[in-house]
Amino acid sequence: MNRFDPPFTAGVDVGSTQTKAVLLDAGAMIAGTAIIDTGFDVDAAARAVFGQLLTGIGLQADEVRMVAGTGYGRFRIEFGDLQVTEISCHARGAVHLFPDTRTVLDMGGQDTKAIRVAADGGVIDFSMNDKCAAGTGRFLSAAAAVLEMPLDELAAVAATASHPVTISTTCTVFAETEILAWVARGKAINDILLGAHQAIASRSLALLKRVGLQPAITFTGGVSRNSCMVAQLEQLLGSWVQVGEQTPFAGALGAALFARDRLMGLQQAAQP
Amino acid sequence: MTFPAVRAKIEATTLLKSWSERLDLLAQQQGTAAYAFVMGSCAELLAAFEIPLFLPEINCLQTAISGAAQGLLQHAEEQGYPSDICNYLKADVGMHLQGRQLPDKRLPAPCLAIATTACNTYIKWAEIWQRLYNMPLFVFDIPGTRNPAHPSQPGDPAFAADLAYMTEQVRNLISLCEQITGKRLDPDRLSHALDCTNRMGQTFRQMLALNQQEPACFDAVRQGGAYLGVFNAYRGSEAGVRYFSNALEELQQIRQRSLREPAVEAPFRLLFAGLPCYPLYSQFIRMFSTRGGLFVSSTYLQFASGGGCMGYQYDTARPVESFAEGLLLTTREAMDSMFLAGDRLFEAQAACRADGVVFHGVKSCRTVSTGLADARLALQSRSSIPTLLLESDMMDRRLISPAQMQNRIDAFFETLRLRRQGGAP
Numbered sequence: 001m002n003r004f005d006p007p008f009t010a011g012v013d014v015g016s017t018q019t020k021a022v023l024l025d026a027g028a029m030i031a032g033t034a035i036i037d038t039g040f041d042v043d044a045a046a047r048a049v050f051g052q053l054l055t056g057i058g059l060q061a062d063e064v065r066m067v068a069g070t071g072y073g074r075f076r077i078e079f080g081d082l083q084v085t086e087i088s089c090h091a092r093g094a095v096h097l098f099p100d101t102r103t104v105l106d107m108g109g110q111d112t113k114a115i116r117v118a119a120d121g122g123v124i125d126f127s128m129n130d131k132c133a134a135g136t137g138r139f140l141s142a143a144a145a146v147l148e149m150p151l152d153e154l155a156a157v158a159a160t161a162s163h164p165v166t167i168s169t170t171c172t173v174f175a176e177t178e179i180l181a182w183v184a185r186g187k188a189i190n191d192i193l194l195g196a197h198q199a200i201a202s203r204s205l206a207l208l209k210r211v212g213l214q215p216a217i218t219f220t221g222g223v224s225r226n227s228c229m230v231a232q233l234e235q236l237l238g239s240w241v242q243v244g245e246q247t248p249f250a251g252a253l254g255a256a257l258f259a260r261d262r263l264m265g266l267q268q269a270a271q272p
Numbered sequence: 273m274t275f276p277a278v279r280a281k282i283e284a285t286t287l288l289k290s291w292s293e294r295l296d297l298l299a300q301q302q303g304t305a306a307y308a309f310v311m312g313s314c315a316e317l318l319a320a321f322e323i324p325l326f327l328p329e330i331n332c333l334q335t336a337i338s339g340a341a342q343g344l345l346q347h348a349e350e351q352g353y354p355s356d357i358c359n360y361l362k363a364d365v366g367m368h369l370q371g372r373q374l375p376d377k378r379l380p381a382p383c384l385a386i387a388t389t390a391c392n393t394y395i396k397w398a399e400i401w402q403r404l405y406n407m408p409l410f411v412f413d414i415p416g417t418r419n420p421a422h423p424s425q426p427g428d429p430a431f432a433a434d435l436a437y438m439t440e441q442v443r444n445l446i447s448l449c450e451q452i453t454g455k456r457l458d459p460d461r462l463s464h465a466l467d468c469t470n471r472m473g474q475t476f477r478q479m480l481a482l483n484q485q486e487p488a489c490f491d492a493v494r495q496g497g498a499y500l501g502v503f504n505a506y507r508g509s510e511a512g513v514r515y516f517s518n519a520l521e522e523l524q525q526i527r528q529r530s531l532r533e534p535a536v537e538a539p540f541r542l543l544f545a546g547l548p549c550y551p552l553y554s555q556f557i558r559m560f561s562t563r564g565g566l567f568v569s570s571t572y573l574q575f576a577s578g579g580g581c582m583g584y585q586y587d588t589a590r591p592v593e594s595f596a597e598g599l600l601l602t603t604r605e606a607m608d609s610m611f612l613a614g615d616r617l618f619e620a621q622a623a624c625r626a627d628g629v630v631f632h633g634v635k636s637c638r639t640v641s642t643g644l645a646d647a648r649l650a651l652q653s654r655s656s657i658p659t660l661l662l663e664s665d666m667m668d669r670r671l672i673s674p675a676q677m678q679n680r681i682d683a684f685f686e687t688l689r690l691r692r693q694g695g696a697p
């Protein structure tokens with residue numbers, strides 16, 4: 001069938017914007033990933049992403065021995081065997097991807113979290129944005145909507161800016177007003193977008209400092225795909241930020257690792 | 273298995289209801305009461321003059337638990353009180369602007385207000401009453417607060433000066449009470465009230481000490497809140513003495529049962545730092561208890577008892593001087609315990625063998641929230657014990673997001689569980 005060895009375990013991360021899934025094989029190798037937009041039906045999103053994951057690698061559902069759910073919709077995943085918070089999952093996933101990780105910045109659609117982690121992926125401390133989407137992916141979505149641009153083009157456009165504006169507001173809703181005001185004053189779109197990126201990076205830095213920032217820093221979550229955000233963070237931190245193809249899947253990966261732990265524990269317990 | 277201290281909780285509810293009913297009756301008869309804060313309430317002195325005591329902070333938290341607070345906050349905001357000030361003050365002002373009428377009771381107008389310099393908001397709050405009712409306001413200037421390096425202590429020359437200053441202030445308050453009531457102070461009555469508080473405090477300390485041991489006997493936020501309510505509302509009374517005597521007896525019985533029938537899985541022993549989340553009081557505690565957590569100790573019991581459980585014993589043979597000394601030491605201790613919590617928290621978590629420390633900041637009190645952040649950093653610099661910082665409010669439901677709160681709590685317990693599995697100390 002493929003080069004991966006059973007038993008398989010999976011993690012499903014139901015986020016506010018996107019739902020991700022990761023499949024692990026017996027050796028904790030990533031056998032497959034899948035991602036879809038969450039939409040309003042959390043159950044359906046979880047089923048759909050899991051189906052996509054299985055189809056991609058040619059497995060049947062019963063070949064996956066343990067599934068862990070994470071993200072805000074984790075308790076709605078009917079086929080899940082256990083639920084773990086996204087805080088623990090991103091920590092675990094980040095350390096699995098980059099073993100020298102000691103601080104994780106997870107930037108998703110509706111929240112941003114800074115997590116200080118131990119070498120084994122355990123959470124030492126964490127801090128999250130509080131009741132406001134400023135400083136999260138939603139902030140960028142709002143900017144994209146106001147400027148009538150596709151979300152995935154923001155980073156490239158922002159990267160061409162030379163005189164970024166200052167977005168001073170701490171509220172996503174008011175930020176839209178502020179962006180419109182800059183447009184009305186004739187500021188270039190790329191300068192406005194770079195200002196928006198800098199505003200988010202600055203808020204993220206404050207969260208990172210709250211947990212006692214220690215290198216190496218790994219950037220996870222959907223916004224870790226945004227190269228401009230990575231650059232802004234690196235500039236503010238004055239250090240390298242670890243990102244990769246799999247970092248948007250770190251939450252689902254961490255969940256899959258917890259599922260694997262559970263499965264191995266049960267197998268050990270069943271041995272005579 | 274855990275055995276909740278049910279009897280003391282029920283008795284506390286009954287006593288606090290009775291306290292509210294007496295105030296309601298007083299209001300119906302156009303009577304008045306002294307308004308005072310739990311830190312430096314002067315309950316024993318007021319009892320000696322038979323001046324009824326009203327504690328606005330307790331009334332406010334009761335409105336938060338009952339759900340009545342939101343309307344009071346809204347009413348105060350409609351009059352121009354800002355959204356980001358102390359929500360105890362704001363709910364109380366809202367109540368006064370609505371004629372001191374709550375869904376279940378009326379409250380008497382003040383004949384006197386007593387505040388201390390322990391909290392700046394106390395003074396402003398009392399000044400609002402004074403503006404509304406034109407009654408006397410007495411503000412104790414507590415010397416030596418927030419002086420971590422060299423607080424004056426009994427035996428120091430500086431303490432003698434501080435005590436003389438406090439005693440003079442107490443004598444001035446006595447004169448004011450004599451004017452209000454038309455009666456002279458009866459020193460024997462004051463001695464008796466102080467003796468009652470001594471006995472209540474002794475018993476309360478024994479109860480807190482019991483919880484330092486394993487297994488713990490009560491939840492320091494849930495049952496602790498009930499003990500605290502009675503301690504504040506009934507200090508200086510025989511009813512208070514009886515309550516604490518019964519409560520201790522119940523805890524000793526619970527301890528014996530817990531030793532005979534130990535829990536299958538030991539709870540995670542937690543130290544609580546900050547103020548409770550009164551709008552979601554039971555739900556907040558359940559967020560921890562359903563995950564296997566038990567608050568075995570709480571800094572709130574220290575500062576919200578006005579330092580009453582710190583161990584000060586009044587000398588009933590010289591009641592006025594000793595009352596002044598107790599007021600100085602306990603009020604200063606209560607306030608300092610909140611803001612100089614770094615070393616104290618390290619020692620407290622070790623003493624109660626805590627698995628984790630939960631900080632609950634309240635958004636409408638910048639002083640508490642600032643102090644908690646500082647205390648947490650100080651603790652983390654000395655200990656690797658897991659900590660959780662939550663921020664909501666003690667009054668305003670609009671400032672609380674239960675789903676986000678639960679998510680953070682779940683992550684905290686995942687960390688605790690992993691540490692336990694890994695054999696963390």
